[in-house]
Amino acid sequence: MAKRALLVLVHGSPRPAANEAMYRVVNEVKRRDIFPIVEVGFLECNSPSIPEAIALCVQQGATEIVGVPYFLHTGTHVAEDLPSLFEEAQKRYPQVHFRLGPYLGRSSQLTEVLAKRAVEAGNFE
Template sequence: MTAPALILLAHGSSQPALTSTLHQLRIEMQQARPELNVVLAFLDHCPPSGPAVVSSLVARGVTEMVFVPLDVTHAVEVNEQATQMLDRVRAAHPQVAMTMARPLGPATDLLNVLDVRLRESLRQNHVVELDALVLSAAEAGDTRGNALIARRARQWAAHHKLPCVVAFHDGSGTGVAHAVATLRAQGRRHIAVGSFYISGDENYQSMRELALAAGVKSVSAPMGSHEFILDLMMARYVFAAMELLDAPMPAEQASEDAGHAM
């Protein structure tokens, strides 16, 4: 039995160069799991779209698919855009079994990736002293995700023995400039930003500019490709693929099988 296709689902960018990290993630996952169909689909801004990817897989005879959202702020619920896309492709291909995995979410292991990227940034910028941190994400997540992000910030602060403020770039909470101002009001002067982003899209670029304008010493690169992220993607895929084993057979396939049995 062929394993379900793994569709990495992400927000795109109007600038193709900014999606290079996501394409690299797909390549590395395909290299790690050559037995799987691993493809990348975007929810907005650039091709290939989710419906286009599904149509291409169907044309190749694929009948089972798992979407894995590359979203590190939602822990349980996918955003509305992803839900609507899934509804559309299910309606267009009722013969295909497909499901949406849990988002990557703010997993504890991502703090290790954040540390790697921040150390790289500090070294490049010759920063030798820090007295505060900002954990910056593109957007707030679901209720569980937001609670976990707050916990991750506390864990990161405790690990480095530095105060840490969470910032969201979508306006749903404290922005990065306000987070920096809050720390400066506490007397902190050597502040660095850890970027809780998968890729360097427009949101990341804008956040970085605001943080540097606020006078931070360093802004880490996006988390990008890392073994922890590949492992997390695979874990979400495997759990969701198991659900397909218990799912009802698509109506058209069930009808075909009944016909053969007669």
């Protein structure tokens, strides 16, 4: 039986407070018990790095790792860096199945959030 892990792939920031909102979202996902293992891996500036977070998943017995990029756009990190990191991980852990999901910005729900925020910002009453 596969033991699935969710790995949230985040850019990271040198400002510690910048990651607080992301951690709130990740903690809510953890509470939903969709994945027995949930980790965050940072591309830059913070720990654990994505390779370190992958190792943490494997140490906890993950046989499948689903990476979800916590990114809004398909820039170089989403298009090249993250797939490369997953390819390297696949070579390092051939017994683990890796899947890279779509980045958050591909969700149509973000259109609704943007529209809502625009309306909120326009309310000057």
